[in-house]
Amino acid sequence: MTAFITSLTFVILAEMGDKTQLLGMAFATRYPWPTVLAGVFVATVLNHLFAVVVGSYITLFMPLQYVQIAAAASFIIFGLWTIRGDELNGEDKETNRSPFWTVTIAFFIAEMGDKTQLATVALAAQFANQIIPVWLGTTVGMMIANAIGIVIGVVLGKKIPERLVKWVAASIFIFFGVAGLYEYLPRHIVTTPVMVGGVSVILLAMLLVARMGHGGKQPHGQGE
Numbered sequence: 001m002t003a004f005i006t007s008l009t010f011v012i013l014a015e016m017g018d019k020t021q022l023l024g025m026a027f028a029t030r031y032p033w034p035t036v037l038a039g040v041f042v043a044t045v046l047n048h049l050f051a052v053v054v055g056s057y058i059t060l061f062m063p064l065q066y067v068q069i070a071a072a073a074s075f076i077i078f079g080l081w082t083i084r085g086d087e088l089n090g091e092d093k094e095t096n097r098s099p100f101w102t103v104t105i106a107f108f109i110a111e112m113g114d115k116t117q118l119a120t121v122a123l124a125a126q127f128a129n130q131i132i133p134v135w136l137g138t139t140v141g142m143m144i145a146n147a148i149g150i151v152i153g154v155v156l157g158k159k160i161p162e163r164l165v166k167w168v169a170a171s172i173f174i175f176f177g178v179a180g181l182y183e184y185l186p187r188h189i190v191t192t193p194v195m196v197g198g199v200s201v202i203l204l205a206m207l208l209v210a211r212m213g214h215g216g217k218q219p220h221g222q223g224e
Contacts, residue, residue: 003127007137008144010123013173014078014116015145017166023110024146031099033150037143039103044142047111048120052131052138055124065184071122072180076202079173080209081115082166116142174202 015021020040027036059067111117120138124131178199182190 001133003123003130003133004137006127007120007123007134008141010075010119010173010176011116011138011141012145014082014119015142016148017082018114018116018145020107020110020114020116020142021146021149023106025149027099027103027106028150031103035099036103036150037147039100040107040146041139041143043104043107043111044139047108047117048135048138048142051117051120052124052135055121055134056128056131058121058125059128067125067128068184069181071126072177072184074118074122075173075177075180077177078115078119079170079177080205082170082173083206083209084212170206174206178202 024036024040027039062070116138120134123138124134127134181198182195
């Protein structure tokens with residue numbers, strides 16, 4: 001149950017403001033929302049099944065402690081990635097396929113290498129021998145996050161409060177990443193100076209990534 005709840009929570013956080021959530025919002029303005037959610041479900045089931053299998057096999061080639069350290073570090077990276085944000089790059093373009101297959105294929109491709117897929121790999125590696133709960137948790141998490149995006153973006157006609165959601169989600173990711181490193185790193189490494197220095201570097205990275213992400217986007221309506 002812990003693996004399921006953790007996977008569910010982390011994927012919902014990772015998906016907030018993510019490219020695939022933006023993709024769902026875009027498709028929901030064009031196709032019926034049940035069709036969009038069905039496509040998201042099928043794409044997620046297949047994509048995250050692949051991810052949990054990869055994550056579980058990693059533990060066969062690396063000591064579990066190293067996998068746990070890498071997973072904790074990856075959560076910090078996902079937090080910084082969340083702050084930076086994602087944009088659509090043509091994934092929502094029109095095709096000649098049926099709406100269901102358009103959504104399914106676009107989501108599957110967009111999710112390849114995306115942070116929610118990589119988070120699923122990390123979770124499966126961290127919860128060794130529990131790939132089914134991780135798979136179910138990440139799949140349900142994706143459905144919840146995309147349903148939230150569709151409701152807010154289409155039914156209410158409003159955008160997600162992007163900056164607040166990103167910072168809250170990123171802070172939770174980074175907190176668990178730091179906590180994981182503190183738990184799994186050897187005790188002779190986890191000294192007060194190292195922890196203070198590491199947290200300082202993370203805070204600086206958060207500010208730099210936030211400035212890069214903000215500076216790289218123009219306000220809506222400019223530059224057109």
